[in-house]
Amino acid sequence: MLDWLNASLTRKIGGLSTMLLSFLLVVILYSVVKLQVINDEMREVAEIDIPLSETMAEIEMLQLRQHLLMEQIGQAQTSATNMRPDQVNQYSQQLNVQIDKAIEVIRNALDNGAVQEKVTEHQSVLASLQALHQHRDKFAQGYSRWLEAHTEQRLIQWQKLQDLDTQLDDEAAGLLLAMEQLTLEIAAYAEKHEREFMWVNSTLGVSALAIGIYLTLYIIQSFRRRIGHIQHQIGDFQQSLQQQNTMSLCSDVTRTGQDELAELETDIKTLMDSLSKEMHNRVEVEKRLIELATLDRLTGAFNRHKWEEQISEELALADRGAPLSLLLLDVDHFKSINDGFGHDMGDQVLISLVTSLRQRLRSTDMLFRIGGEEFAILLRQHDRQAATLVAEQLRMHIEQIALPDLPQFTASIGASTFRSGDDAQSLMKRADQALYDAKQGGRNRVMAG
Numbered sequence: 001m002l003d004w005l006n007a008s009l010t011r012k013i014g015g016l017s018t019m020l021l022s023f024l025l026v027v028i029l030y031s032v033v034k035l036q037v038i039n040d041e042m043r044e045v046a047e048i049d050i051p052l053s054e055t056m057a058e059i060e061m062l063q064l065r066q067h068l069l070m071e072q073i074g075q076a077q078t079s080a081t082n083m084r085p086d087q088v089n090q091y092s093q094q095l096n097v098q099i100d101k102a103i104e105v106i107r108n109a110l111d112n113g114a115v116q117e118k119v120t121e122h123q124s125v126l127a128s129l130q131a132l133h134q135h136r137d138k139f140a141q142g143y144s145r146w147l148e149a150h151t152e153q154r155l156i157q158w159q160k161l162q163d164l165d166t167q168l169d170d171e172a173a174g175l176l177l178a179m180e181q182l183t184l185e186i187a188a189y190a191e192k193h194e195r196e197f198m199w200v201n202s203t204l205g206v207s208a209l210a211i212g213i214y215l216t217l218y219i220i221q222s223f224r225r226r227i228g229h230i231q232h233q234i235g236d237f238q239q240s241l242q243q244q245n246t247m248s249l250c251s252d253v254t255r256t257g258q259d260e261l262a263e264l265e266t267d268i269k270t271l272m273d274s275l276s277k278e279m280h281n282r283v284e285v286e287k288r289l290i291e292l293a294t295l296d297r298l299t300g301a302f303n304r305h306k307w308e309e310q311i312s313e314e315l316a317l318a319d320r321g322a323p324l325s326l327l328l329l330d331v332d333h334f335k336s337i338n339d340g341f342g343h344d345m346g347d348q349v350l351i352s353l354v355t356s357l358r359q360r361l362r363s364t365d366m367l368f369r370i371g372g373e374e375f376a377i378l379l380r381q382h383d384r385q386a387a388t389l390v391a392e393q394l395r396m397h398i399e400q401i402a403l404p405d406l407p408q409f410t411a412s413i414g415a416s417t418f419r420s421g422d423d424a425q426s427l428m429k430r431a432d433q434a435l436y437d438a439k440q441g442g443r444n445r446v447m448a449g
Contacts, residue, residue: 027203055102056179059132059172062095070165092140097321099133121182125175132171139164234270296369298347299354307368307376311424314378318418325387327377328414328431329357329394332443334373341407346373349409352401360397376428384417384448391415391446399444410444417448 106126110119142164146157294306302310318324331337331353338346350373357367361377368376377394379387391413398411414435416427434449441447 027207050183051105053179053183055098055105056172056176058098059095059102060176062098070162092136092143093321095136096133099129099136100320103129103133121178125178125182128171128175128178132168132175135164135168135171139168299350299369301354301375302366302368304368304370307370308424310366310368310378311427314380315418315422315424315427317380318422319420323381323383324418325379325382325384326416326418326427326431327379327387327391327394328428328435329375329377329411330413330435330439331373332410332412332439334409337407337409345407348406352403352406353398353409353411356397356401357394360394376431382417384415387415387417388446388448391448395444395446412438412443413446414438415446415448 103126106122106129110122110126139161142157142161146161294302296303314324331349334346334349337349350369353375354367354369357375357377361367364380366378368378370376379390382390395411395413398409402408412435414431414433414437416430416434418427430449434447437449438445438447
C-alpha cells in the first residue's frame with residue numbers, strides 16, 4: 001500500500017488537498033463570522049452589561065442607605081437644626097455620581113455601536129436612568145425645602161419627601177429588574193452562538209483528522225528535511241539576537257536526547273532564553289525611562305511634568321462630584337539652610353521631607369515637587385475641613401522631624417478645595433495665596449484659601 005501511495009502521491013495529495021482545503025475554507029469563514037458575533041456579545045457583556053449591573057447595585061445600596069437614614073430622621077421627630085443633613089446630601093451626591101456613570105456607559109455604548117443585541121431595551125434603560133436622575137434632583141430639592149420649612153409646614157414637607165423617597169426606591173428596583181432581565185437575555189444569545197460555534201469546531205476537528213490520516217505518510221517522509229530547515233532558521237535568528245551580546249547563551253542548555261526532536265527542543269529553549277533576556281532588558285529600560293519622565297531625580301516625588309498631566313485627570317473627576325483638595329507646601333527659610341549649611345544639606349532636607357510626607361500620606365494621595373523647595377499634594381476625597389486637618393498634621397509632623405546631622409526645619413502650607421468651574425490655575429492660585437498668607441503670618445502655619 002505504501003508503494004501504491006508513493007506512485008501517485010503528488011496527484012492524490014493535490015486533488016485531496018484541493019477538496020479538503022475548499023471545505024475547510026468554507027468552515028473557517030463561517031467560524032470567523034461566528035467568532036466575531038460571539039466576541040461582540042462577550043464584549044457587550046464585559047464592557048456594558050456587567051459594569052452597568054455593578055453600578056446599579058451601587059445605586060440600590062445607596063438608595064437603601066438613604067432610605068434607612070430617612071426612617072431614622074422620621075423616627076427622631078426633631079427639628080432640622082438637630083439633624084445631620086450632610087449625610088443625606090452625601091448619599092444624594094454619591095447616587096448622582098453612580099447614575100451619571102451608568103448613563104455614560106450606555107450612551108457611549110450606543111454611540112460607538114458596541115450594543116449588538118437589545119438596542120431598544122438599552123435605550124429604555126437609558127431613559128429610565130435619566131428619569132431616575134430627575135427624580136433624584138426632585139428629592140434633593142424636597143429635602144432642602146423640608147430643612148428650610150417652618151414648624152407648621154414641616155410635617156407636610158416631610159410627607160412629600162417620603163413620597164419622593166418611595167418613588168426613588170421603586171424606580172431603582174424597576175431598573176435593577178430590567179437590567180437583570182436584559183443581561184440574562186444577552187447571555188442566552190451568547191450561549192446559543194457558543195453552541196453553534198462548538199458544532200463548527202467539531203467539524204474542524206473531524207476535517208483535521210481526515211487530513212491527518214491521508215497526509216501522514218507524506219509528513220513522515222518530509223519530517224527530517226523540515227526539521228533540518230527549522231533548525232537552520234532558528235540558528236540564524238539566534239545569531240541575529242546575539243549580535244549585541246558576545247556571551248553565548250547556549251552554554252547552559254543541556255540536551256535530553258540524541259534524536260532530532262531533542263535537538264529541536266534544545267534549540268527552541270535556547271531561542272526562548274535569548275528572547276526572554278532581550279524582553280527583560282527592554283522592560284527594565286522602559287521602566288527606567290518612565291521613572292525619569294515622571295519622578296523628580298533628587299527626592300523621588302512626582303515632577304512638574306507629572307503634575308501637569310495628573311491635575312487634568314483629577315479635575316475631571318472632581319467636576320463629576322469627587323471631592324478634591326490641594327496643599328502647597330514650602331520649606332521655611334530654605335535659602336538660609338543652603339547658605340548656612342551648604343546645598344548638599346539643603347538637598348538632604350528635601351529628601352528627608354519627602355520621605356516623612358510619604359509616611360504620613362495615604363497611598364491615594366499624590367506628592368509633587370513643583371519648584372525648588374515647594375511641593376504640591378493632591379488629596380482625593382477630602383473637603384476643605386478634612387484637607388486643613390491633614391495639612392495641620394503634616395505641619396506638626398515636619399516640625400518634629402529630628403535626624404542626626406540634619407538641621408531642624410518647618411514648613412508653611414496653603415490649602416484650597418475644588419469649586420465648581422475651577423481649573424488648574426484657579427485651584428493653584430487660591431492655594432498659593434493661602435501659602436503666601438501663611439508665610440506673611442509668621443511661617444510654620446496652615447492657611448486655607
